[in-house]
Amino acid sequence: MATVEVRDLRKRYHNFLALDGVSLKAESGQLVTLLGPSGCGKSTTLRCLAGFLEPNGGEITVEGVSILSTPANRRGFGVVFQNYALFPHMTVAENIGYGLKLQKVSKSELTTRVNEVMDLVRLGGLGDRLPREVSGGQQQRVALARALVLKPKLLLLDEPLANLDARLRDEVRWLIRDLQQQSGITAFYVTHDQSEAMAMSDMVAVMKAGRVAQFATPREIYQKPTERYVADFTGEANFLPCTDVTPHGEGHYSIAAAGTTLDLDGVPGIAAGAPAELLLRPEALELTAPEAGTFRGIVTKSAFLGSALHCEITLPDDSVLKLSAEPNTPVTKGDTVGIAIDRSHAWLMPEVAP
Amino acid sequence: MSGATSAFSHQGPVNIAFGALIVLLYVFLMAPLVMIVGASFTGGLLIDFPPQGLSLKWYFEFFERRDLVDGLLMSLRIGAITAVVTMTVAMMAALAGQVLSGRLSGWFQLGMTLPLLVPELLTAVGLLFFLYKIELGKTVVGLQMGHILMSFPYAYVSIAAAMRQVPASLEEASASLGATGWQTFRLVILPLVMPGLAMGGIFAFINSFDLYTISLLLKPLGGNTLPLALFDFLTYEFKPTAAAAATLSILLSILGVAIVQKLVGLQRAF
Numbered sequence: 001m002a003t004v005e006v007r008d009l010r011k012r013y014h015n016f017l018a019l020d021g022v023s024l025k026a027e028s029g030q031l032v033t034l035l036g037p038s039g040c041g042k043s044t045t046l047r048c049l050a051g052f053l054e055p056n057g058g059e060i061t062v063e064g065v066s067i068l069s070t071p072a073n074r075r076g077f078g079v080v081f082q083n084y085a086l087f088p089h090m091t092v093a094e095n096i097g098y099g100l101k102l103q104k105v106s107k108s109e110l111t112t113r114v115n116e117v118m119d120l121v122r123l124g125g126l127g128d129r130l131p132r133e134v135s136g137g138q139q140q141r142v143a144l145a146r147a148l149v150l151k152p153k154l155l156l157l158d159e160p161l162a163n164l165d166a167r168l169r170d171e172v173r174w175l176i177r178d179l180q181q182q183s184g185i186t187a188f189y190v191t192h193d194q195s196e197a198m199a200m201s202d203m204v205a206v207m208k209a210g211r212v213a214q215f216a217t218p219r220e221i222y223q224k225p226t227e228r229y230v231a232d233f234t235g236e237a238n239f240l241p242c243t244d245v246t247p248h249g250e251g252h253y254s255i256a257a258a259g260t261t262l263d264l265d266g267v268p269g270i271a272a273g274a275p276a277e278l279l280l281r282p283e284a285l286e287l288t289a290p291e292a293g294t295f296r297g298i299v300t301k302s303a304f305l306g307s308a309l310h311c312e313i314t315l316p317d318d319s320v321l322k323l324s325a326e327p328n329t330p331v332t333k334g335d336t337v338g339i340a341i342d343r344s345h346a347w348l349m350p351e352v353a354p
Numbered sequence: 355m356s357g358a359t360s361a362f363s364h365q366g367p368v369n370i371a372f373g374a375l376i377v378l379l380y381v382f383l384m385a386p387l388v389m390i391v392g393a394s395f396t397g398g399l400l401i402d403f404p405p406q407g408l409s410l411k412w413y414f415e416f417f418e419r420r421d422l423v424d425g426l427l428m429s430l431r432i433g434a435i436t437a438v439v440t441m442t443v444a445m446m447a448a449l450a451g452q453v454l455s456g457r458l459s460g461w462f463q464l465g466m467t468l469p470l471l472v473p474e475l476l477t478a479v480g481l482l483f484f485l486y487k488i489e490l491g492k493t494v495v496g497l498q499m500g501h502i503l504m505s506f507p508y509a510y511v512s513i514a515a516a517m518r519q520v521p522a523s524l525e526e527a528s529a530s531l532g533a534t535g536w537q538t539f540r541l542v543i544l545p546l547v548m549p550g551l552a553m554g555g556i557f558a559f560i561n562s563f564d565l566y567t568i569s570l571l572l573k574p575l576g577g578n579t580l581p582l583a584l585f586d587f588l589t590y591e592f593k594p595t596a597a598a599a600a601t602l603s604i605l606l607s608i609l610g611v612a613i614v615q616k617l618v619g620l621q622r623a624f
Contacts, residue, residue: 050530074532087528087542
């Protein structure tokens, strides 16, 4: 429906720089997630998009046209808030019909469209209840319906699942994604939950202190992070310090780590001999016989988790690797084991100041 | 907390003492009202409790006294205008206070409640000088201004408290759905603060109805509010007419509370 571009967005509060040059782009129909810890600027970015905040610099365009001078009530974006922000004195149906009533659509059309969207989000029969008389998950769906009924150009979701319990969260998450894909609405989604970001998004922007640390697909963010911060935030990760970094063409390197030399891929552009870190996701590692692996180490922790055996292995240089082994693997604390590396899951990153 | 409560309920003597204290407190609060209401129905010639025989004659007497009825009408009129003006201005002030940040907001709140903190007499004297300067001394308009000033904080405190209960995200949600500022105010904020607004107006009215000092200094030539008229009356006559007037005032307050209860429910107003 609409391509949205954010360029070099800046926002300053007194002496706190909330946004320090944020650039993003959502192609038409994409769901773009802003992922990061609290205070990283993800909500501030969303509020600038919604028009609740005025940035100090930068540009936001929809279909190539700047929207910065358009006030929030004329942007035509749907916003779903973390606390739902339902009008407590209006029924569910009145909440959903609020925007249509402002547009002065006819009574019969209003009723039709409200009923349509209530069926879409499975709220049928609850129209006459007040928001406080329905459950949290239902309130969230009212908020979603209220935004969607206006057929917005852009849907903005600010941690919409944060106040729901785990089971509901899963249900509403898929509902949001399905509705977004069916209607083809471009959407921005703010969350601090990496699994949510991974599962729902077309693109993820990992944010760090008012900047975008990496903007890429969920797969790239997870498998090919540009720095340790991104790798850390997107899942379980092991890091090993490397020496003797030697580039072999664009994005290919040979390195030395924990007493072994390795050939692997990494972030393009790391100079020869530059400080770098090796990222090993737990699924890149496999337990082997002591003499067969790339590394050799001692099991310092092992915990049976049902579907997997969680192990921590200390290498001779005192670095620790965490991995998930097949649950029936016969290892106990103190065993000497080998670790095989799946090189397609190993990744070299430059050392960046945190 | 629950531990403390259960300690009370298990210890008979403490419980009884606590109950007695509550009863005493209510007696202290209610006794003057009971006395004055009782005295207004006396058949005798003096304010007396218990009343000597029952009669409504002091109410007839009250409505036959030109000076007292004029005072009542003036107080009602000034109180009503005060309520309407303070509700409007306090609503606007509360909206303005909402957009101020942190420390500024604190100062703003303090400023709005200043008439409560400055002694009424000082405000009255200051206002008297000011009104003479702008040639409104000893006029009804001047008196009205004084009443609005003195009653404003009551309305403001009640309305600002109601405003604080409205999350800012509701205004943002309303805007994102296409509402202008005025539409958001009319459709979202106003219905939600209505109980506080009504309560603020009634507080302002009751306060205005009760003001003495400032009325004494600012009263227009030839005009009296009910408290002033009653005081004049009591200076020369100690008749139960005054008790009848007081009972009517109490009735008015009860009426106000009843209106709030009917319109919005007392629980929501506080």
